[in-house]
Amino acid sequence: MNPDANQLWRAPRWALAVLLAVLGMLGPFSIDTYIPAFSGIAQSVGATPVEMQQTLSAYLFGFAFMSLFHGAISDSLGRRPVVLWGLAAFTLASAGCALSQSIGQLVFFRAMQGLTTGAGIVVSRAVVRDMFPPAQAQRVMSQITIYFGVAPAIAPIIGGWLFVHLGWHSVFWFLTAVGVALWLANFKLLPETLHLTQRQPLKVSNLMQGYWQLGLDPRFLLLALASGVPFNGMFLYVLSAPAFLGGHLGLAPTQYFWFFVLTISGIMGGAWVSGRMAGRVAPKQQIKYGFSIMLLIAVINLAANWVFKAHVAWALFPLAIFAFGWAMMVPVVTLLVLDLHPERRGMASSLQAFIASSANGLAAGVIAPLVMHSKLLMAATSLAMMCVGLMAWVYLHHRWPDIGRSVDHVAH
Numbered sequence: 001m002n003p004d005a006n007q008l009w010r011a012p013r014w015a016l017a018v019l020l021a022v023l024g025m026l027g028p029f030s031i032d033t034y035i036p037a038f039s040g041i042a043q044s045v046g047a048t049p050v051e052m053q054q055t056l057s058a059y060l061f062g063f064a065f066m067s068l069f070h071g072a073i074s075d076s077l078g079r080r081p082v083v084l085w086g087l088a089a090f091t092l093a094s095a096g097c098a099l100s101q102s103i104g105q106l107v108f109f110r111a112m113q114g115l116t117t118g119a120g121i122v123v124s125r126a127v128v129r130d131m132f133p134p135a136q137a138q139r140v141m142s143q144i145t146i147y148f149g150v151a152p153a154i155a156p157i158i159g160g161w162l163f164v165h166l167g168w169h170s171v172f173w174f175l176t177a178v179g180v181a182l183w184l185a186n187f188k189l190l191p192e193t194l195h196l197t198q199r200q201p202l203k204v205s206n207l208m209q210g211y212w213q214l215g216l217d218p219r220f221l222l223l224a225l226a227s228g229v230p231f232n233g234m235f236l237y238v239l240s241a242p243a244f245l246g247g248h249l250g251l252a253p254t255q256y257f258w259f260f261v262l263t264i265s266g267i268m269g270g271a272w273v274s275g276r277m278a279g280r281v282a283p284k285q286q287i288k289y290g291f292s293i294m295l296l297i298a299v300i301n302l303a304a305n306w307v308f309k310a311h312v313a314w315a316l317f318p319l320a321i322f323a324f325g326w327a328m329m330v331p332v333v334t335l336l337v338l339d340l341h342p343e344r345r346g347m348a349s350s351l352q353a354f355i356a357s358s359a360n361g362l363a364a365g366v367i368a369p370l371v372m373h374s375k376l377l378m379a380a381t382s383l384a385m386m387c388v389g390l391m392a393w394v395y396l397h398h399r400w401p402d403i404g405r406s407v408d409h410v411a412h
Contacts, residue, residue, distance in 0.1 A: 060361035
């Protein structure tokens with residue numbers, strides 16, 4: 001934690017949470033805003049459904065790759081310059097998407113968006129731990145998740161409206177405007193939170209030593225799997241939204257927002273509960289509650305899709321409950337990751353984001369296209385991905401029972 005934290009931010013704690021949440025929401029905005037325009041983009045540039053899916057996976061793999069470096073660079077140069085340069089590059093990439101005339105150009109600029117978006121998401125996590133002690137950090141992380149949840153709830157509404165009234169290019173011009181607004185806000189408001197005494201030398205040998213240290217720590221890898229992979233149990237349905245919502249449930253693009261509103265309500269509710277538990281309930285107990293909810297509802301979702309024909313009256317609610325369970329435990333797991341190696345919090349955030357984004361990219365580019373045609377396969381895959389995270393946590397809990405035992409989040 002920065003010893004000068006109290007002087008760096010004198011406004012209320014929730015105001016910093018809002019600023020960091022707005023940084024983090026750029027990622028879901030970059031995905032959820034253009035999903036309602038899938039059909040229009042495909043028709044305009046002559047793309048197949050598989051090619052359109054690659055605009056998602058290119059973004060996610062670009063995000064995953066550059067996530068390896070955003071946090072590590074911020075450990076050396078500071079948090080603020082990485083955020084500002086990332087936002088500037090994202091704005092240019094969004095303009096490139098808006099000007100694209102072919103599917104190849106769109107895939108390229110979507111990859112550029114992915115390479116730059118992670119700066120805000122990755123660095124904002126490190127900023128939280130720079131500024132707050134453990135219990136407060138969990139409350140702020142939970143607040144960020146709540147505010148962050150507003151973005152994907154309204155993004156498809158905005159994207160659907162822009163697509164219907166102004167065409168698909170307007171969706172990316174909107175993202176360009178968002179990039180400009182965020183750059184100006186962070187240039188004016190975001191302080192440099194990394195203390196000079198905590199900076200790491202920007203040398204290849206030092207970076208490789210840090211990656212080696214984290215990559216060989218089984219506790220880090222298991223925690224990253226426990227937080228990153230289960231998310232895809234829900235994200236699979238976001239990635240498959242045109243097929244799931246349009247094909248299986250018969251919704252129009254302008255009606256997709258019901259899915260996002262319910263799912264994000266689950267995320268916001270789970271994050272709120274996590275914040276209320278901060279400092280009162282042991283982290284490992286919160287994580288147990290979250291996984292129990294996800295496991296139960298994923299099994300129910302699979303059974304319901306086996307027995308009943310998918311219908312909008314019930315098919316969306318299991319996903320919202322799943323999201324609730326995930327959001328209840330993920331702020332805690334993220335802080336446990338950051339506290340494993342306090343001197344390399346930026347790098348830890350980077351590697352955690354890389355593992356999660358690699359799983360997201362695999363889900364987008366490989367898994368979703370294979371299962372999106374069947375509601376039963378989607379439910380089974382959702383359960384399977386949740387179980388990967390559950391097994392990682394169970395093994396970690398068995399091998400290192402002291403991690404997450406106390407309410408101060410310190411990992412031993």
